[in-house]
Every structure is written in structure tokens, then in C-alpha cells.
Amino acid sequence: MSVAAISRRDPRLDQRLAADPAASVWVAASAGTGKTTVLTNRVLSLLLADTPPERILCLTFTKAAAAEMANRIARELGEWATISDPLLAKRLTELGDATPADDMLERARRLFAQVVDSPEGLRIATIHAFCQSLLRRFPLEAGLVPHFEVLDERSAAELMERARDEVLLEAQPEADAALAAALAEVTSHVSEEDFRALMAELANERGRVARALAKAGSLEEATKAFYRRLGLAAGESPVEVREKASADESLALAALLAATATLAHGSAADRERGAAIATWLASSPAERAQHFAAYASQFLTKDGAPRSTLATKGVREASPGAEPTLRAEATRLAAVVERLKAAITAKASAALLRLGAAVLAAYEGHKSQQGFLDYDDLILSTQQLLARRGAAWVLYKLDQGLDHILIDEAQDTNPDQWRVIAALAEEFFAGEGAREVVRTVFAVGDAKQSIFSFQRADPAAFEAMREHFAAQVAATEREWRSIALEVSFRSTPAVLRAVDAVFSRPEAADGVVVAG
Numbered sequence: 001m002s003v004a005a006i007s008r009r010d011p012r013l014d015q016r017l018a019a020d021p022a023a024s025v026w027v028a029a030s031a032g033t034g035k036t037t038v039l040t041n042r043v044l045s046l047l048l049a050d051t052p053p054e055r056i057l058c059l060t061f062t063k064a065a066a067a068e069m070a071n072r073i074a075r076e077l078g079e080w081a082t083i084s085d086p087l088l089a090k091r092l093t094e095l096g097d098a099t100p101a102d103d104m105l106e107r108a109r110r111l112f113a114q115v116v117d118s119p120e121g122l123r124i125a126t127i128h129a130f131c132q133s134l135l136r137r138f139p140l141e142a143g144l145v146p147h148f149e150v151l152d153e154r155s156a157a158e159l160m161e162r163a164r165d166e167v168l169l170e171a172q173p174e175a176d177a178a179l180a181a182a183l184a185e186v187t188s189h190v191s192e193e194d195f196r197a198l199m200a201e202l203a204n205e206r207g208r209v210a211r212a213l214a215k216a217g218s219l220e221e222a223t224k225a226f227y228r229r230l231g232l233a234a235g236e237s238p239v240e241v242r243e244k245a246s247a248d249e250s251l252a253l254a255a256l257l258a259a260t261a262t263l264a265h266g267s268a269a270d271r272e273r274g275a276a277i278a279t280w281l282a283s284s285p286a287e288r289a290q291h292f293a294a295y296a297s298q299f300l301t302k303d304g305a306p307r308s309t310l311a312t313k314g315v316r317e318a319s320p321g322a323e324p325t326l327r328a329e330a331t332r333l334a335a336v337v338e339r340l341k342a343a344i345t346a347k348a349s350a351a352l353l354r355l356g357a358a359v360l361a362a363y364e365g366h367k368s369q370q371g372f373l374d375y376d377d378l379i380l381s382t383q384q385l386l387a388r389r390g391a392a393w394v395l396y397k398l399d400q401g402l403d404h405i406l407i408d409e410a411q412d413t414n415p416d417q418w419r420v421i422a423a424l425a426e427e428f429f430a431g432e433g434a435r436e437v438v439r440t441v442f443a444v445g446d447a448k449q450s451i452f453s454f455q456r457a458d459p460a461a462f463e464a465m466r467e468h469f470a471a472q473v474a475a476t477e478r479e480w481r482s483i484a485l486e487v488s489f490r491s492t493p494a495v496l497r498a499v500d501a502v503f504s505r506p507e508a509a510d511g512v513v514v515a516g
Helices: 003-009 011-019 035-048 063-080 085-096 102-117 127-137 153-170 177-187 192-204 206-216 219-229 238-246 253-263 268-282 285-290 292-297 313-318 322-370 375-387 392-399 415-429 459-475 493-503
Strands: 024-029 056-060 123-126 404-407 440-445 480-485
Touching: 011 024, 011 035, 011 085, 011 480, 024 035, 024 459, 035 056, 035 063, 035 085, 035 102, 035 404, 035 440, 056 063, 056 127, 063 085, 063 102, 063 123, 085 102, 123 127, 127 375, 127 415, 153 177, 153 192, 153 322, 177 192, 177 322, 192 206, 192 322, 206 219, 206 322, 206 375, 219 322, 238 285, 238 292, 238 322, 253 268, 253 313, 253 322, 268 292, 285 292, 292 322, 313 322, 375 392, 375 415, 392 415, 404 415, 415 440, 415 459, 440 459, 459 480
Parallel strands: 024 440, 024 480, 056 123, 056 404, 404 440
Antiparallel strands: none
């Protein structure tokens, strides 16, 4: 019988399967299904299986969650050391679904002292705290000053505002023409409030920005990539798109003029459309480009789609060739409008990248001068440390002291944080790291409960990383389990039925319920 089949039948057994220290496990835990209990039981099971406390790393999302988990484990181990044998045996049976032998009881009683006496103890921390401790241990390998200080969120925001203001002062035509043009372009699209939000978003995504710039080789090459991605020639501007679309050689002039002559004999709407088209066609190419939007509106709706009616029945009957000519022009203009949107997007994006790169460079400069790191730097610097050449020694040192990684609230882990975790676990399943001792990865989370999108949490990454680790474990022929905890222990049937009814509607389920 598969684990999935067992899961649907017995939620308590499901929790035991998730806590099994011999398997790597990925748990999708809905609200109220015992997520924290499973996580705690997993650590207790690892300790009972003779795993040294310091070889377990549990990454939680908040300091409060880390403290709660540490307190739960300490409280349980403290009780194990003092309760009667029958009660302890009952506790251990509930944990592992097997009657414990006398030596297991004795081992359980010693665990509290073992954890307390361990030099490092249980490593339960937020991902940021873990990265900070790692960088403190290997500052030179990470390219950092050993005495670096970590900025709190408020101080980091103040420093970012200072960097932004410096760049805005520098963005004057006489000082930096390119930067001034970029500022003018960006501010032509957004309000002051939206501009602040854009700068904040760029700061949040600076890891991706830095990787994109590094991959392209320069700001100019990254800008060219925008245009290529949108199907444009490098630097192709909205003005150039309008000018090309308004040139004589781009128009079926004779056919369009004939169509306007026919429209002149139609209804009032036909005559109005025909006059507007004729006036535009009679203008110079430069004037046409200037009034391109008004001309296109005679053929297209506000959404940029060809109008359903371009000539009335009388015009179509009087001149059968008029409507096809107008229809062909509408199709051409729809394509031009799409290209125009692409050119506007490319130009604005390139300007934002130039401006953002300048702000981020100023921000990084201030931090570097003062030996500061912010919370994102802790993640990015650790990621770079583990990925760079020469990191083998760092990974070796970590690999020698780590056998089990547990990730709490995995749905709120962002892509950069996942890269750190993946790098830490890579040695578990490759080369000499895949040694005889059982080494596991455990994650628990629920995509439906992801609430930290402002910190770039990506629920899709939860599924992507599940597949990543499943493949790695499978390659070592060790046990992998994907378990769904779906039975709520803290709600009522009436509430659950109401929730099911709401999310049975596709529009409500979209982005919340994963199709299975």
C-alpha cells in the first residue's frame, strides 16, 4: 500500500511516517493538521536514533518559531527523564509505533542531558541566523571583513533611501545625461509613491538584478537582452515604431484612399471614419507619426483589437473591396500597436534597470565602506560562498558536522534561501558525502498559507524543490516520502465543509489549491 493511500486512511499514522528518521520526507501540511507536532517528533526521533544533537540543523522562518520548537523539545526531553517507565513507553510508542525495549527507554532518559551537554546543542535557528553564523565562521572565504555588522530592517531602509537620494541628485543632464534620461523615462510612467515602491522592489530583487547583470556582462548588454526578448532591434524606440508604421512604404495608400472615398458615401459613422483616415493619409509621414494613436483608433478598440465593424452594410455592398482593405489595415495596426507596447516596455525597463543599478551600487558602496550586511546579504553572501570555486573546504567542514536538515514553513522560503539549502544538502547525496550513515532532508509547509510574497516567497518553489530533492534521494536509492497532512485537529466539520464549498469554485481555488 502506498504512503498516499495510508495517508488518506489514518492521519496519526501519517504523522509517524513523516517523523521516521530513516527517510527523507516532504510534508504538505494544511492548517491544523499537526505541522509543529510532526516537526518536533521528527527531531525527537532523530535523537532517539542516536543522531548527535549538533548534526541536526532545523531552519525555521521566525525567531518565535525557533524558540517555540526549542522549548517544545526541551520540555518533552525533560519529561522523558523523569516520568515513569510505563508512561515513557507509551510516549515512545506514539512517536514510533513500536513497543520500545528497555535500552530505548534508558536512551530516551539520557537525551535531555546529552542535548544540554553538547557543545553546540540542537541547532534550531532562522535561515538568516544560520547564514550569519556561517559567515562569521568563514568571513574571508566569503570575501567579508571579519567584524561585519548586520543592519536591522529600519537601518537598511534608511541607508537605501540615502543611496536613492544621492542618485536622484546625480541624475542631472550636466552631471550624468544617461542617468537623467533614465529618471525622466521612469518618472513619466509612475507617481512619486509608485517610484518609491519600484525602488523597494528592486532592492528586494537585487540578487536577481546582480545575476542578470553578471550574466550579460554589462548594463548595456543587459539592456540589449530586454529588446531581444521582446522581439525588437536594439534600442528600437516607440518613436521609431510609429515613424516606420506611418511611412508611405508601410501603407497600402491607393487602396486605403479608395476605401475612404467609398466611406464618404456611407452613413454618418462611415463618413466620420473616412474623413479621419483621409486626413491622416494626406499628412506628411512626420505628422502621421505624431497622430498615429488617433488614426489607429479608427480601426482598433481601446484594447488594441480590430473593430468588429469597419464599414456599414451599404458601403460593403457598394464597394466589396473597401471592407477587406480596411480589415487588412486594422490587422497591420494591431501588430504595430503590440510592437509599440513592446518598445515602450523595453525603454522603460532599460531606464529602470539603469536607475536601479545606480541606486543599488550606491547602497552597496555605503555598506561596504562601513562593514555592514543587511538580511538579504546574509542569504546572498552565503549562497555565493557555497557556490564559488574554493568552497569545497567550506562544504567539507559543514558536511562533517551535518547529517539532517529540517525546514519549517517551507512555503515561505524564497528562491535565494532555497539555493542555500540545496547547496548544504548537495553533499548528502553525492560523492563521499553519500556515506553509509542515513542522511535526510525534511521539509514541511503549505503553499496555501504562503503570506510573505513581499519577501519573495514563491509557493511554486515549494513544489520545484520537492521534485529536486526527490530526484536526489532517488539517485542514492534511499527512501523518499511525500506526505499530505489533510485532517484538521483544531477545526469542526461545519467549518471545514464551508471552506470546501468556497474553494470548490475554480475562481476561488486559483492560486490557492494545487491541481492534483
